[in-house]
Amino acid sequence: MDYAKEALRYHAEWNGKLETVPKMPIQNRDDLSIAYTPGVAAPCLEIQKDPKLSYTYTGRGHTIAVISDGSAILGLGNIGPEAGMPVMEGKCVLFKALSGLDAIPLCLNTQDTDELVHIISSLEPSFGGINLEDIAAPRCFEVEKRLQEKMQIPVFHDDQHGTAIVVSSAIVNALRLVKKENPNIVINGAGSAGCAIARLLLDLELGNVILVDKQGILEKNMELTSGQRALIDRLNIHHRTGTLSDALKNADVFIGVSAGHIVSKEMIQSMNEKAIVFAMANPIPEIGPEDAKEAGAYVVGTGRSDHPNQINNLLAFPGIFKGALDAQATKINDEMKKAAVFAIASLISEEELSPDNIIVSALDPRVVPAVSKAVQQAAKDSGVIRKWDR
Known part of the structure; x- marks a missing residue:
């Protein structure tokens, strides 16, 4: 069509x-x-x-x-x-x-x-x-x-936090599958989505994060946005320098929220065994899924619906807002975001987990009820429920 x-x-x-x-x-x-x-x-x-x-x-x-x-x-x-x-x-x-x-x-x-x-x-x-x-x-x-x-x-910028929540859910399950702890994670694209993904992965303590943009691996002495500056002290703990190609050497995870055709097979081959590659630029990924697998990537996800492991904000925002509104929450805080991460991840059982099945379909009818329930409970537990004093 x-x-x-x-x-x-x-x-x-x-x-x-x-x-x-x-x-x-x-x-x-x-x-x-x-x-x-x-x-x-x-x-x-x-x-x-x-x-x-x-x-x-x-x-x-x-x-x-x-x-x-x-x-x-x-x-x-x-x-x-x-x-x-x-x-x-x-x-x-x-x-x-x-x-x-x-x-x-x-x-x-x-x-x-x-x-x-x-x-x-x-x-x-x-x-x-x-x-x-x-x-x-x-x-x-x-x-x-x-x-x-x-x-x-509640005020929620979906391009930041919806993307971060769904990517984090996929990372949780991919790491379960490859059985890696404290992986080296490279994010290419340091705009709203890239910064939010980095922050949530760090808050969840899912690994060491390197953030890369057109300048290369982000460092303190570079010209940084406010979002990048807020993260810089938590990034790149091994003090790597250079380009995206340099960042991917011995990396365990690549997350792309940038532009199409900027990652080569050689760059994937330089990653560690059982590499996880989420090439999410739309409509053209940073590297094609077939090329990534041919180069040795073990788990591959994209933002597209015509490949396995579609990483789509649709998994997050409907249930997050429903849970927040049902709870009469005054905000969507970090606890609610984390609850959404694990609610989405939990919908793939241990038996169902495979390289081509690390994230549930956005159209799965279980998603909104699971996310909504988890977010509503997190809102109550964290005390951001509306208090009327007028």
């Missing part, structure tokens, strides 16, 4: 992938008077007296805002807010289809950090959570941090 051609045809036919469907009939005067004036004044006044009732009398508690500034849309780059809308609509469709949560796509016509923080934080009374999407690094780090400090609902 020519997906590009079919997508254009269907998007034109649908004229958008979302619609608003009322839950109540409007067929007579009584219906109108209950759904709108004068009856609607009653829930308004109850919410005024007790703000937590906004979660009872409105759809806020099951509604997410999916927000982008159009600066880093998929692999397309800074194509602008209008051009980013099909992606945001698609994300909203996935929320509804997989978790039952409602989601509203919002593409903002600004890439100014202060404006983004002001606009998004002002939306708090209308939503139960904020999913930041396709905002370029390093702006995404500051926007998310400031919103988390300012808002009392």
